[in-house]
Amino acid sequence: METMFSWLSLHQEMIYIVILSVFLGIEVIGRVPSVLHTPLMSGANAIHGVVIIGAIIVMGKAESNNLLALILGFLAVILGTLNVVGGFVVTDRMLEMFKKKK
Amino acid sequence: MELNILIICYLIGSVTFIIGLKMLSHPESARKGNLIAAAGMAISILGTIFLYEEQGIKLGNYIWIFAALIIGTVLGTIAAKKVKMTAMPEMVSLFNGMGGACAALISIVEFDHLNHQIQLGGAVNSGTLLIIFAGLIIGTISFAGSMVAWAKLNGRIKDFAFNGQHIMNLVIFAVIICLSAYLIISGDPAAGSLFYLVFVLSIIYGLFFVLPIGGADMPVVISLLNSFTGVAAAFGGFLYDNPVMLTGGILVGSAGTILTILMCKAMNRPLSNVLIGSFGGSSAGSASKDQGAYKEISISDSAVVMSYAKKVMIVPGYGLAVAQAQHVCHELEKLLSDKGVEVNYAIHPVAGRMPGHMNVLLAEADVDYARLLEMEHANEEFSQTDVVLVLGANDVVNPAAKTDPGSPIYGMPVLDVELSKLVIINKRSMNPGYAGIENELFFQPKSSMLFGDAKSVLQKLVAEIKTL
Numbered sequence: 001m002e003t004m005f006s007w008l009s010l011h012q013e014m015i016y017i018v019i020l021s022v023f024l025g026i027e028v029i030g031r032v033p034s035v036l037h038t039p040l041m042s043g044a045n046a047i048h049g050v051v052i053i054g055a056i057i058v059m060g061k062a063e064s065n066n067l068l069a070l071i072l073g074f075l076a077v078i079l080g081t082l083n084v085v086g087g088f089v090v091t092d093r094m095l096e097m098f099k100k101k102k
Numbered sequence: 103m104e105l106n107i108l109i110i111c112y113l114i115g116s117v118t119f120i121i122g123l124k125m126l127s128h129p130e131s132a133r134k135g136n137l138i139a140a141a142g143m144a145i146s147i148l149g150t151i152f153l154y155e156e157q158g159i160k161l162g163n164y165i166w167i168f169a170a171l172i173i174g175t176v177l178g179t180i181a182a183k184k185v186k187m188t189a190m191p192e193m194v195s196l197f198n199g200m201g202g203a204c205a206a207l208i209s210i211v212e213f214d215h216l217n218h219q220i221q222l223g224g225a226v227n228s229g230t231l232l233i234i235f236a237g238l239i240i241g242t243i244s245f246a247g248s249m250v251a252w253a254k255l256n257g258r259i260k261d262f263a264f265n266g267q268h269i270m271n272l273v274i275f276a277v278i279i280c281l282s283a284y285l286i287i288s289g290d291p292a293a294g295s296l297f298y299l300v301f302v303l304s305i306i307y308g309l310f311f312v313l314p315i316g317g318a319d320m321p322v323v324i325s326l327l328n329s330f331t332g333v334a335a336a337f338g339g340f341l342y343d344n345p346v347m348l349t350g351g352i353l354v355g356s357a358g359t360i361l362t363i364l365m366c367k368a369m370n371r372p373l374s375n376v377l378i379g380s381f382g383g384s385s386a387g388s389a390s391k392d393q394g395a396y397k398e399i400s401i402s403d404s405a406v407v408m409s410y411a412k413k414v415m416i417v418p419g420y421g422l423a424v425a426q427a428q429h430v431c432h433e434l435e436k437l438l439s440d441k442g443v444e445v446n447y448a449i450h451p452v453a454g455r456m457p458g459h460m461n462v463l464l465a466e467a468d469v470d471y472a473r474l475l476e477m478e479h480a481n482e483e484f485s486q487t488d489v490v491l492v493l494g495a496n497d498v499v500n501p502a503a504k505t506d507p508g509s510p511i512y513g514m515p516v517l518d519v520e521l522s523k524l525v526i527i528n529k530r531s532m533n534p535g536y537a538g539i540e541n542e543l544f545f546q547p548k549s550s551m552l553f554g555d556a557k558s559v560l561q562k563l564v565a566e567i568k569t570l
Contacts, residue, residue: 003570005227014340018352024120025356032127034368034476037361038458040195041325043126043136044358047119048201049330050143050350051241053150054208059170060154060161062211069211070163071443074170081174082181082439083201084147089182090141090193091126095133097187097466 039094046087052080104153111149116347119353125455146346152527187463188423191456192255195324198331199248205241205334210301212341217294226289233340235282238297240305241334244327246308251320251327254312263314268378274307319376321456322365326373329358368451369514396532399550401559404491404526405566410486413444415480417517418460419453421529423492425556426468431493434564435469441567446473448480448490448517450498480517487522494528494556500541511539525549528559 008015032040059073125135154161167409178197185193212236220226233350315323336351338344366373398428408414416435422428435445436560447469453460461474475483484490492499502509503516519525525548532544532551543549552559 007227011229011340011343014316014343014345014348017345017348019251021303021352022356023351025123025313025353025358026118026360028124028167029127029357029360030365031133032361033129034364035461036127036129036132038190038194038321038366038456038462039132039136039326040123040126040360041321042190043132043139044123044332045194045198045201045328045356046136046363047123047139047143047350048328048335049197049204050115050119050146050347051204051208051331051335051338051423052202053146053344053347054335054342055485056147056150056167057154057156057161057344058208058211059163059167060151061156062163064163068214069141070166072207072211074166076204076279077167077170078174078177079200079207080204081171082178083197083204084143084178085175086178086182086193086197086200088136088143088379089179090185090190091136092133092140092159093135093182094190094462095309097462 039091041096042087042091046084049080049084049087052077055080073096083086105155108153111145111153112344112346115142115146115149116349118145119346120352123353123357140446186225186426187466188253188420188426190462191321191324191459192252195252195255195320195327196326198328199245199252202241202244202248202334203332204329205237205331205338206301206304208338208341209238209241213238213294213297217297219511220289228286228289230341231286231289233337235286235297237334237337237341238301239278239282240330240337242301242304242310243308244330244334245313246305247323247327247330250309250312251324255320259313261314261316267310267314271307271310274303274310278303278307284301315377321452322362322369322373322376325358325362325365329362332356332358338342360546363442365452371514388497396544396549399526401552401562401566404550404552405563405570407524407526408438408443408489408491408563409441409567409570411443413446413483413487414438414476415430415446415448415487415488415490415519415522416449417450417453417490417492417495417499417519418464419450419493419495419498420459421496421556423454423459424494425558427493427555427557427560428469430560430564432464432467432558432562434567435473437564438568446475446480446483447521448477448483449474450477450495450517453495453498477515477517481521483523484518488524490519490525491524492494492519492525492527493560494530496529496541497539499505499543500539501543502539502541509539519543520546520548522547526552528552528554528556530555 031035059077062069062073119142122135122139125131278300281296285296313324332351332354336348339348339351366376366476438445449460497511499517499519501520503514506512526551
């Protein structure tokens with residue numbers, strides 16, 4: 001239990017970021033027209049691809065004799081890249097169609 | 103010095119995510135917002151690769167990292183470019199699953215790392231363990247659930263539910279939580295293999311969480327899983343003290359939750375109803391009653407009534423999307439407009455398989471934005487409309503949602519097409535729609551059926567009207 005508390009105090013800035021980000025996320029999405037639900041969801045989907053940074057760190061830290069870390073890290077970077085690149089490209093394709101008519 | 107630059111990279115990343123999301127929620131700025139977020143992402147990723155260091159040691163394995171990046175970029179770009187507009191929803195689900203799997207893999211590697219340390223006599227930090235477990239469980243559920251959602255939208259698997267499934271799900275979830283809590287609190291190195299049991303149970307939970315939910319509700323589920331992955335990414339941010347992962351993840355987590363609730367509101371159903379009520383399963387009782395006969399209308403008759411109408415309303419649905427008929431639909435609209443007919447589109451918020459699906463599709467065919475009427479506006483217009491042409495839509499025009507409390511879609515707002523003088527319904531066959539519910543609209547005296555694939559029917563209609 002004590003380790004938990006010390007961990008909390010060590011990470012208090014991050015906890016503040018979490019709380020503020022929650023409200024920011026709600027505020028930012030607030031009044032989105034239903035037309036944009038799909039592209040917005042897709043855009044958000046691309047943004048949570050930031051996990052790839054974690055995957056890169058795992059991969060970069062892996063020692064050359066640690067096969068598990070190397071293989072899983074490699075796989076994680078591929079999957080993360082798919083999420084990021086695919087997500088942004090799909091979103092762009094959807095939004096392209098909105099723009100053309102102007 | 104380099105670490106300071108990395109901090110700035112992460113700061114830029116976080117700010118672009120916020121601005122990007124904000125701009126994505128307005129039609130004019132949406133595309134730019136997406137590109138801004140993408141640029142921020144690129145800066146954060148490159149910054150991490152070249153500038154990140156832990157205890158003074160930089161990252162290695164550059165060959166592996168770049169190989170993986172290139173493979174992912176190529177595959178992702180090809181998949182995203184090649185996918186048809188109709189298959190967009192499942193593509194989003196697939197990418198979402200990849201993100202979830204990525205988060206889960208990170209947790210597995212980090213746990214393995216930690217386990218080695220413990221065995222060498224190092225101290226365990228229960229906070230770190232908690233994060234690893236949370237990332238693993240949420241990421242895995244999101245991955246397994248997204249795969250099911252993807253396969254369902256694809257038509258590869260059907261709804262699947264059995265009695266007591268909800269109870270089984272609850273039990274599995276309780277076991278996951280108890281096992282994790284035990285492992286976190288005890289920090290027992292010998293129990294390390296139980297970690298993989300948690301992983302397997304999470305996969306099973308993810309599968310059974312989505313399996314019973316009806317295909318028509320998949321967009322809501324995808325949006326929910328999307329926010330799950332966001333939260334999993336945020337746990338990764340905690341693990342590495344990484345502010346971009348934290349802000350990006352939490353932002354998506356909260357925005358995704360709100361979006362999920364908004365989508366449920368558009369269908370006038372609470373989220374719990376979507377997640378628990380297995381859609382379509384309970385409708386057997388009301389569907390069995392005798393519906394009477396329906397009548398058909400020919401292409402030439404349809405062409406005549408539409409050409410001499412004053413006001414025509416087109417109600418597009420998933421059938422239009424499947425047949426890729428949006429261009430010929432626009433052609434029909436232009437042809438009728440040239441003849442002095444006022445043509446508008448009535449867009450139900452959940453027509454198609456995702457909110458906004460129809461708008462995207464019709465925008466692709468250059469349909470004027472002003473002609474797309476939202477449901478409330480369209481419902482005011484129906485009583486003055488001469489002909490309504492329903493193109494591959496079913497559940498969104500089903501009057502049972504207003505009249506039959508036993509219907510699974512009861513309470514969902516629908517388009518009041520029956521208020522108009524004549525309803526022409528284009529469908530491929532008399533099979534019930536995606537939710538598996540009979541539609542009494544087809545049997546009403548005002549309604550006429552025009553069977554066939556939406557695209558070929560529209561092409562014939564256009565040809566016919568030209569000869570008039």
